[in-house]
Amino acid sequence: MKLTYSFGARIGGSKYPVYLLFLFITLLYQQNVQAQQPITDPTLDSILTIDLKEVIVISSFKKSMEHKAQSKPLSTLDQYLESSKKVTMIKRGAYAWDPMLNDMGSERLSITIDGMxxxxxxxxxxDPITSYVDVSNLSDVQVNSGQQGARHGNTIAGAIDMRLEKSNFKPTGWTATVETGYETNNASRIVGGELNFSDERFYLDTDIIHRKAENYFAGGGEEVAFSQYEKYNLSANAGYQVSKNQKLLASFIFDEAHDVGYPALPMDVSLARAFIGSISWIQTEFIGELTHWETKLYANTITHVMDDSKRPEVPIRMDMPGWSDTYGFYSQAKLTLDNHAFLGKIDGFYNRSLAEMTMHPNDPNKQEMFMLTWPDVHTLNYGFYLEDNVNLKEGALKVSTRFALQSFNVTDDFGLNSLKIFYPDLERRQTRTLKSVSVHYQKNFKKLQLNLGIAYGDRAPSVSEGFGFYLFNSFDNHDYIGDPELKNEKVLEGNFKIGYALKGFTIGFEGNYFHTRDYIIGEIDSNLSVMTIGADGVKVYTNLSYANLYNLSVDMDYKITTELDWSGLVTYHRGTDHNGRNLPFISPFTYRTQLTYDDEHFSGTLSLTGALDQTKFNPGFGEDRTQAYAILSLSLGKTFSLGKNDLYAKVGLENLFDTYYSTYSDWNNIPRMGRNFFMTLSYAIN
Ligand SMILES: [Cu+2]
Known part of the structure; x- marks a missing residue:
């Protein structure tokens, strides 16, 4: 606690006048973007559970009126995710940041949209999955660390589930909102609206949003070329109450981004498009003691077109389109017996991943070259998940397990034969079994709460790790080749949390440890020659004997008065492999502190985020020492009542002192945005 506080005082004190701090303290606003979920989970009735999930409330306008929970109403989903305690974002530009949980990226993560x-x-x-939804679609994002996320799929790092916003048969009738926002740094324009109808029998929610931004400017005024983007998103959700006990729900999202620049990469995206749809059947009563039966069928299709047509000078022009289609289902039900609350779930998905690369030599007499970078890999996964929440005297126990079968089928002959150059005995099909077991225990003392957990889990290689063919990584400047014969990665996980609450003051100390066997990472193979012009070498995905990773954090919250609140968070992370070599993308020591003020009419926040020098980096993966930084931001909000309707205005200043900085997770040290003034207006018609 001392540590965070002293950082706040230093910035406020010596470097910048103290009165600046206090001027804004009087206008501060309660920001509570992330809240630790209380130990009762509404989905499990009143049974006490020990789900230590973190819930990031996404505030659409409607919710912003209820919660006033956001510091920047129309910020991107990426910015919301970044406010989480455990999620960090890899940035390759201003758009489509790539989430990491517990310092682990997408291969080790399960990311779902409403369980899909x-x-x-x-x-x-x-194109992380998070880039195909917008805040206008969502009510909240649930972050489950480690095997606590196994309900949604096999995972090492945990699960991020983005939950769609639904009116859910509330008798609100017709409601509408219009929202608009502008940001000065990159001339970002945001226009969105919602039109909803809901009664006890039927609801239909629709929303649409458009975002367009030009290049952004780093601290000090340097323009970051190729950082523009444009995106449209629209969604519709409908529900029909068939009987008191039965509901039929449907959801649809269309998302399309154009002209997206990736300043940290040698290529850009001319089109990224997703269609995401589902139908669900929900029955409160099912068979006998089984309740809350929910079955969902879903499908989604993604098109991604990557090229370098806008780059002025390239050694060779490349077109790299990719496609991913997924069809899936799940069906789950609950059972309550004495002090046990069970949840059983069966699920499955079928995914098809295909990606191509065509190289067009500058010399027209030379032939074009064509490769399949993902050889039309079909993945079939079906699994069974069971959890038991046991309500104990002054505590709780949660036991959960998942078992799944996952098979790969390389369906394209050309792609299969290309991989056979490296793996002559490669079979077209393969099947793997995946397992997860976890036990969590919670004990409540008077003002103290103790959580302990231990878990085992594994995962199959991703399509890139297993079947990728000359995937260029601009960070370490190597071409990557997959290995279909990789072993599954297996993790032994331990975690704890100690929470202490006094009147108005809470403190939590939390940690987790991942011992990962057969850790999958790319290693240099000096016998192979590069495909990409200018690449330094070729890496092949390999199983390391093991890698260790741990994360520690302390977070505090102090309610100074009913209106004024202070919170702080410090985190420490460390990751090494079996040779003591640093793992890539491990966060240095970070801190965050925030003062918020909130009364009926005004709201405001003053926040400071920063990190110390990154001294534990991995040069073999293109990392270097990232300098320490501290960034100060503030925002102010006010609600105006216009008759029956409400207008909510919010303004803010990010990176107040226009600091030039990049973090450990910025691809190729691309600088972050400099000073940025934003304003948003939301108008609700009730
Ligand atoms: Cu791409």
């Missing part, structure tokens, strides 16, 4: 599996179509990770 969906996979990006880019071999270079330009």
């Amino acid at each position: 599996r969906i996979f990006g179509a880019c071999t270079d990770k330009m």
